[in-house]
Amino acid sequence: MFPVGNALALTAAPLAGTYTGITADTFQSTNPPGNAIDQNSSSFWHSEYSPVLTPLPHQATLDLGSSQTINGFTYLPRQDGLENGNIGRYGLEVSTDKVTWTVVSNATWLDDQSTKVVGFPTRAVRYVRITAFTEAGNRGPWTSAAEFGVTLPSPVNPTTANKIIGQWSPVIPFPIVAAAGFVEHHTGKILTFSAFEPNQYVGGSGNTYTAIYDPSTGSVSEVDITNTGHDMFCPGMNLDADGRAIVTGGSDAIKTSAFRPSVGDWLTLAPMQIQRGYQASTLCSDGRTFTIGGSWNGPLGGKNGEIYNGAANTWTKLPGCPVAPMLTNDQQGIFRQDNHGWLFGWKNGYVFQAGPSSAMNWYGTSGTGSQSAAGKRGTDPDSMNGNAVMYDALNGKILTVGGSPSYGPSTATANAHIITIGAPNTTPTVQSINPMWYARAFANSVVLPDGQVFITGGQLQAMPFTDTTAVFISEIWNPVTTNFVRTASHAVPRTYHSIALLMLDGKVFTAGGGMCGDCSTNHEDAQIYSPPYLFNADGSLATRPVISAVSSTKFAVGSTFTATTSAASPSWCMIRYGSATHTVDTDQRRIPLTATKNSGGTYTFTLPGDSGIVLPGYYMLFALSNGTPSVATTLQITVA
Template sequence: MTRLTSHVFAALSACLYIRAVTSASVAISRTGWTATADSFETGNEPAKALDGNASSLWHSKYTPAPPDTLPNWIAVDMKATFNIHAISIQPRPSGNSNGRIGGHKIEISMDNTSWQTVAIGTFNNDATTKKTTFVTRQARYIKVTATSEAQNSVNQWTSVAEINVFHDVTGSTPTPYTAPVSGKGLWEKTINFPLVPAAVSLLTNGKVLMWSAFARDTFGGANGFTQTGIYDPATGQSSQLEVANTQHDMFCPGISLDFNGRVIVTGGSNAAKTSIYDPAGNAWTGASNMQIARGYQSTATCSDGRVFNIGGSWSGGSGGKNGEIYDPTSNTWSLLSGALVSPMLTADVGGVFRSDNHAWLFGWKSKTVFQAGPSIAMNWYDTVGSGTTTGAGNRLDDGHAMNGNAIMYDAPAGKILTAGGAQNYEDSDARTNAYVITLGAPKTNPTVAKTQSMTYARGFANGVVLPDGTVFVTGGQSRVKPFQDATAALIPELWNPGTGTWTQLNPMAIPRTYHSVAILLPDATVFQGGGGLCGASCAFNHFDAEIFVPPYLLNADGTRRTRPTINTVASTVNIGATLSITTNAAVSSFSLVRFGTATHTVNTDQRRIPLTPSGSGTSYTVVVPSDPGVALPGYWLLFAINSSGTPSVGKIIKVTL
């Protein structure tokens, strides 16, 4: 990998940003290309996927019976090296769905021997052309491997009408290749899904629950069902399910994880509904309706296990969306008449329909909830009895920061980073502002300090705390506009709490703006996906995610570092208790990162606890904080971090009262 100075990298980053805005994705001429496959039916040879005729196709061999079995592959020799960033696969004409690719892997190669995976996943079962985008790489060969058929898991056939490969062109000239910069992380691969993941949650088995709305590519109305899926990071594959038993269209909801790792989803398109996903039984169940119908609200799990809920005038009527609280034990919602929404309203030009959306909430000590934004005014909510509201001052000179981010990166110290956002929900310029809020005792004003601003203004971005305490902010756009990718910020930034400074990282391939999500995965990489959900003819639907490998996992040449391993640790631990850990090698620190959930820039579940170990060699003990407002019970990832700052794969730990 090329080594560049910080000044050169900054200039390169600016060029990459401009290039992404001004360049076009163009199909490369296939003249002279050839194709081979693991098998083919006579009359359906591999070359038919390159002939420009959508009515002809490559088909894996099916006579004489039995047919060749999956997986099937087709490989294309482009006869020269190109800088490619996308591959499209056109299924056979819609009159016959046999052989449509579902599960798949896409690889590239320079020599037809050594292959690199650039995409993996599951395509939806329809006749639309599937275009997979990834960060630009150099290749001569591509290979598409089908691991399942989209329409029928029993069938063993594969067919493709056309394959095209794309490169960036600026004007009439192919854009030169720029290698990823050393020390700036890597976008490893693209994961394709059968739906737009507009909401996600990490599950207790390490998989990712995701959903869109009543449809996989659009929203609208209270339809009573939701398209959901589960992504398995271990295989790269995902399933699809229509959830109808809870009569809940879960688009634009509040999301919180309870103490048992269940996903509590509230409101949205069916604005009064509550649905619960229990990973233990892999099942959705309905829960009691809320007292106040809501959409675009935020929820937060409290230190006693109840779930606080406030705001949400996008659906269920406008205004008056004061607080209420859910008790998972009794399955009841109770109004909190003293938890007032009015102090947390922004001055949005859209009125209360927009001004009570997406509160930045943090469950804290003594059953309180801190609201850090997006209004410039901050507030405390006490959830005892009928609730109370206590003003907590302003976020210094920040403005209202709708669709910005707030991340608790050091829970014992009460540290929260806020970044970005805009005065109004849409048609408004985003800002680069960043602040550190330090919480103390409940109902007292926190301290607020300005930290270095980001390089790129961002609204609709996502923030993820990493095991080492740095904060990864990714995606968004400089002028917020739903269902548009114009002004997208393609270069993520990493904030260092030790220095208070931001570092630009290698750019991603796919804009992530409105309806995008990002969460930390157990292997300490970041899942960033979605965006769009604006209908079948919309150009801004992103049925995919990209996986980011942070710098702490990489050597200077881009290869993976040797990671420490947690050999043994208990699967549960009480708050305030000592946790014994053994590792395969010496480490210098540990951290706990609570499971994340994300939709519409909001992730109230994630928080991080740094842990200082006692012991040496490969045997250590750490003490979990004793306050449930800090070590919020539920499921966490435990990471061991060595002296080079490299984290282990996270072990899933349940923290209990």
């Protein structure tokens, strides 16, 4: 076994046709299962191929001898120069008694000779069972392994690097490729979804696989949603004023579904007027949902704007909101030119479109709609699959980063700009700032409680369904210096079909990538990033401020409320709950709050009075002490 981090060695001794430490349901007599735990990379276990060719799947079970606390599994393919039997799609289970088994990973490994590492939440187990469902190169019904092993949790030793670059969690196995997701406002759980299959989008309709991650327990649960008849892969998505996730189009291009976090159920809503896939949607200041674009599915072109009225459950076309002014000049034509708009709900029912086209626009949603040009995004080219984040809604500030001129293959940029918007139908200011350290397409960006923006994943060359040129080092942008700082590297490529979301504790959840069936670029897992503000200078965990009370958890815009904390001289902000798919999150926005100190650690706030700045819906309220955020308290903001 080749150790990765701390590792537990297994011994092998023959006993009546099996091996203490490992058993297998099949093996060639010259390649017994004990070879996979003998710490000798030149030997290997191989499934039987003579005189009987044993068909897939194949299983091997490791016996640790006693209960051991582990947090991962390692697999070294055979190292003799051949590749027959390299494990492709696999399932990994653990057990304390060899009777009840818990699935900790289902994924696919690359067809190469590198050591594969699977991380999962720390647990005490005695048995680990791997099932090989496919051979990575589709060469035959074989399975082989030079070494299997498990990893032990490392001692928690603070490091000064934590304060500089932050820290990533172990990889968390997921049952699906999380191509989309949102945070549930009542629990802080993260609901993710893929398509009609856990890791495949081609060929199905009418259902969607979902997985919910519970940060409080580390558990992941899976549900196949069938009652809406909606394959929600590649949708538009936004959170409405009641906190519902409104999911439109995608593989089932006309449908609309909604998830109610407070109830935990999915509803069928009125269908759109226009079939769409890869469109963008945003909430408007009056609580309605605006959507535009989406020629990935349905007829090509003509995907002008329409608006959803939740109270009436109706969609209405807006002929005055043409999609043509926001088209990119993509090399694949209209199929890609109207995808993934950077939309921001703003004042008086207007929507600002910041990209990905180099041209920016204002869309009005009253009556039959309206459109007016808002100028160019400086000298930035079309930036498909780049990011745009409203990091300071009070002052109309938007950060844009990365993207590429075409969907792919296309060279990404490291460009960064600050857009400042004011009154609707006026030209915003655009400031070109220092670029990112790395060019990125298919990255994700998340605004943090301290006003900085975390950028993670992506690739230098935009090429869907690949991990070539993947960027593993994340960056944090500082709005004061306007510079980017490189942070810790994550373990798994996060490129096409990946997501990132802010959590209630100020950490960042990332997941997904792939969605191409039995391919090597599916990433059915997640990781969580702890930013530097969660650590002391010596690398130990910083003491968080605590919000002990709020005067209410539901307010109209313009309301005054109070909150109490024991922190000395805290700063405060609200961040709207996020939803993410295909690099787009039109929900997240940060609103800095000015506080007046009262007695006893109580502070008074007055919310901005414009529901275009404070879009209705659910927000995370953070108190920060010396830059370290509290765990958020949830507030609901309503239209005045």
